[in-house]
Amino acid sequence: MSDLKAQSTSKPLSSVKAGPLTGRVRVPGDKSISHRALIFGALATGTTRIRGLLEAEDVINTARAVEALGASAEKQGDIWVVKGRGVGGLRTPDGPLDFGNSGTGTRLMMGVVAGHPITVTMTGDASLSRRPMRRVLAPLLEMGLEILEPGKETLPLTLRGTGELMPIVYRLPVPSAQVKSAVLIAGLHAAGKTTVVEREATRDHTERMLRHFGATVTTETKGNGTYITVDGDAELAGRDIVVPGDPSSAAFLAAAALIVPGSDITIEGVLTNPTRIGLYLSLQEMGGDIAFENAREEGGEPVADIRVRASRLKGVHVPAERAPSMIDEYPVLAAISTFAEGQTRMDGLAELKVKESDRLQATAAGLTANGAKADIDGDTLTVTGTGGLKGGGIVATHLDHRIAMAFLTAGLASDTTIVVDDSTMIATSFPEFRPIMEQLGARFDEAAR
Numbered sequence: 001m002s003d004l005k006a007q008s009t010s011k012p013l014s015s016v017k018a019g020p021l022t023g024r025v026r027v028p029g030d031k032s033i034s035h036r037a038l039i040f041g042a043l044a045t046g047t048t049r050i051r052g053l054l055e056a057e058d059v060i061n062t063a064r065a066v067e068a069l070g071a072s073a074e075k076q077g078d079i080w081v082v083k084g085r086g087v088g089g090l091r092t093p094d095g096p097l098d099f100g101n102s103g104t105g106t107r108l109m110m111g112v113v114a115g116h117p118i119t120v121t122m123t124g125d126a127s128l129s130r131r132p133m134r135r136v137l138a139p140l141l142e143m144g145l146e147i148l149e150p151g152k153e154t155l156p157l158t159l160r161g162t163g164e165l166m167p168i169v170y171r172l173p174v175p176s177a178q179v180k181s182a183v184l185i186a187g188l189h190a191a192g193k194t195t196v197v198e199r200e201a202t203r204d205h206t207e208r209m210l211r212h213f214g215a216t217v218t219t220e221t222k223g224n225g226t227y228i229t230v231d232g233d234a235e236l237a238g239r240d241i242v243v244p245g246d247p248s249s250a251a252f253l254a255a256a257a258l259i260v261p262g263s264d265i266t267i268e269g270v271l272t273n274p275t276r277i278g279l280y281l282s283l284q285e286m287g288g289d290i291a292f293e294n295a296r297e298e299g300g301e302p303v304a305d306i307r308v309r310a311s312r313l314k315g316v317h318v319p320a321e322r323a324p325s326m327i328d329e330y331p332v333l334a335a336i337s338t339f340a341e342g343q344t345r346m347d348g349l350a351e352l353k354v355k356e357s358d359r360l361q362a363t364a365a366g367l368t369a370n371g372a373k374a375d376i377d378g379d380t381l382t383v384t385g386t387g388g389l390k391g392g393g394i395v396a397t398h399l400d401h402r403i404a405m406a407f408l409t410a411g412l413a414s415d416t417t418i419v420v421d422d423s424t425m426i427a428t429s430f431p432e433f434r435p436i437m438e439q440l441g442a443r444f445d446e447a448a449r
């Protein structure tokens with residue numbers, strides 16, 4: 001397995017005003033799909049072959065966890081090969097599982113641990129150790145999971161699962177695919193049918209991929225929500241998976257091409273699952289010239305090449321209902337809204353406060369520190385277009401990869417250099433961010449001002 005280690009010292013980085021961005025590029029594999037491919041491979045019998053797995057720190061930590069639990073995950077040529085242990089077949093690891101910065105790895109794996117009679121300690125970095133786990137633990141406790149320090153709700157946590165989980169019907173109190181997925185994964189092990197009810201559609205990769213691995217998952221939309229049901233006592237069989245390009249990584253490239261005059265780029269093979277492309281719809285509404293070309297299906301997911309050309313943007317209202325389909329993209333949308341004419345109002349951002357950082361605060365603070373106008377009112381962020389960022393303050397990234405990439409992106413079209421206090425966290429999701437951006441014509445500088 002590759003030996004990627006989290007960097008311990010921070011590295012400031014700045015982006016510099018660029019000439020037109022041009023060319024055709026690919027972005028690495030989708031992070032959500034990569035985590036799931038490894039985890040379901042470990043729960044399947046036989047071999048799963050994954051092409052295009054994202055080799056970023058978050059996903060590598062999930063691969064390590066899967067191995068510590070008794071499956072194997074290793075790269076052979078271009079393909080990651082996972083040898084699974086079957087549903088319920090994982091074992092107690094020798095030591096704690098360290099998930100680094102990854103909420104997805106942690107929360108999905110809590111669903112796995114719940115269904116095994118094993119005791120597992122989970123740890124993470126300072127950012128992950130602050131993030132709420134109660135949202136996942138509450139339904140899993142109902143099903144039979146035990147927390148060895150009752151009442152504790154943040155990492156580090158020691159959990160004891162059981163071979164006899166109870167099926168439940170669980171209405172999601174927050175629109176979270178991680179919580180939905182943890183309950184559905186636990187449901188694979190339960191005796192009977194487990195149902196999650198969601199009011200707002202969240203990313204559906206778990207449902208799609210579980211079906212691909214042979215589980216029975218049904219989805220029914222009624223008046224008060226969508227009912228997603230998985231059959232318990234499931235058996236998964238190893239499969240081939242192709243991971244499409246990550247639309248959340250492609251977002252930075254697309255945003256940069258819109259604001260850097262004269263740009264014309266194509267990002268090939270990007271996932272266009274409707275539960276993930278809210279940002280692109282919002283950018284089109286802002287006047288962004290974005291075309292989905294060569295639309296096709298790969299590995300059970302819709303994919304397209306996304307062509308983006310520099311455009312004059314105007315402010316829009318992004319409705320709260322769209323938030324789950326672009327939840328990771330608000331920092332970059334807010335950063336480039338400073339280039340739009342008028343105001344961009346983004347509603348329904350409560351969940352942004354519990355990401356790798358409080359992204360609502362971190363985004364607004366980075367914008368105001370750099371001469372932009374950003375106002376928070378409850379769960380709404382309003383950015384007023386002022387011709388881009390004016391520079392002046394170093395952006396505090398708070399161990400958050402997307403805050404770093406969002407501001408570096410906006411800096412590519414700003415008159416002054418934009419500096420982020422740390423770029424090391426970019427490796428958690430998109431280690432190739434800088435070289436791919438540079439391939440298109442972007443410029444960065446390591447020297448802090």
Ligand code: S3P
Pocket residue numbers: 031032033104175176177178179181203327328351
């Ligand atoms: C993810 C779901 C989202 C998203 C995260 C990945 C997933 O989190 O922010 O980056 O893979 O299920 P929530 O489920 O907490 O909204």
